[in-house]
Amino acid sequence: MARMLMSSVVMVALFTAAPAPKSQPLTWKVTGSDVTFEMSSKDLRALRGGKEVFGLLSRKKGFLEDLKPDPEETRDMSDWEAYHSFKVLSVVGPWASYEESSSGYTGGAHPYAHSGYVTWDVTKEHGAFNLLDVFPEKDVLQALKSDSFVKEHIDDAKAFNDAKTVKALMEILKPGEDCVGFNSSGLDNVKRSVAFHHVEGDKVAVRIAFNYDNESCRGNMFVVGVLLPIPEALKPALERARTRQEGFLMKDARSAKAPSLSFEWEGADAKKP
Structure with missing residues (x-):
């Protein structure tokens, strides 16, 4: 009888216990700055003075606003759809890198699809970041010239060897059968479409994502990995990221x-009351 009474008490305690608290976002302050990052399973945010200066989940509002139909739109939108996603790749100092993808159909001759990397400097207006401001251009150029995938797209061997800038290199690479957009948006990709993968001794492995060359190859993304000597000024931030401090x-x-997070929209939603 005593055992049965004890069991009843335990059961009451289980049913009346307070729910487990929700997990708190992981937060860290960037050394030498006023930036604080907050990361949860659903978002990555950066705050300065308590105000969000970078966030992914907060972009949903803009995503939906861009798709808001014109009141004078007469076309049937029931088969329209849009999808947008973000996948965080690395955070080094004030630089947040993520993969951004968008696809769908919003009228016209064909659907659209695009994927790429973005690095956002949360301390700069509009997230301005340029890899060539962080690493000497000669090092980036040499690393790209040494990459086997890049070499497969040489159109003119002499021009390739003579190229003295990343811009010149991108301009003489051919798209090839895989339709890589080296000479259409390659320089911009090298500047900003990057993520920091790992550290090897005194070098850091950087991933650079290149777009497709033309609409017939829409949706394709090509990632090139290069090893770059770490500038002295970057070593502390990279070490803190490597050790996850x-x-x-x-x-x-x-x-x-x-x-990772995503937003979806269907044209049929626009007709709902």
């Missing part, structure tokens, strides 16, 4: 539980 590198994104 502040941020993380791409190789650790999964174990760091870096967020």
Whole structure:
């Protein structure tokens, strides 16, 4: 009888216990700055003075606003759709890198699809970041020239060897059968479409994502990996990211539980009251 009474007490306690608290976002302050990052399973945010200066989840409002139909729109939109997603890849100092993808159909001759990397400097207006401001251009150029995938797209061997800038290199690479957009948007990709993957001794592995060359290859993305000597000024931030004191590198994104999120919209929704 006593055993039965004890069991009843335990059951009451289980049913009346307070729910477990929700997990708090992981936060860290970027050394030498006023930037604080907050990362949860659903979002990555950067705040300065308590105000959000970078965020992914907050972009949903703009995504939906861009798709808001014109009141004078007469076309049938029931088969329209749009999808947008973000996958955080690395955070080094004030630089947040992520893969951004968008696809769908919103009228016209064919659907659209695009994927790429973006690095956002949360301390700069509009997230301005330029890899060539961080690493000497000669090092980036040499690393690209040494890459086997890049070499497959040489159109003019002499021009390739003579190229003294990344811009000149991109201009003489051919798209090839795989339709790589080296000479259409390659320079912009090298500047900003990057993520920091891992550290090897005194070098850091950087991933650069290149777009497709033309609409017949829409949706394709090509990632080139290069090893770059680490500038002295970058070593402390990279070390803090490597050890996950502040941020993380791409190789650790999964174990760091870096967020992925997506927004969806269907044209039929526009007709709902």
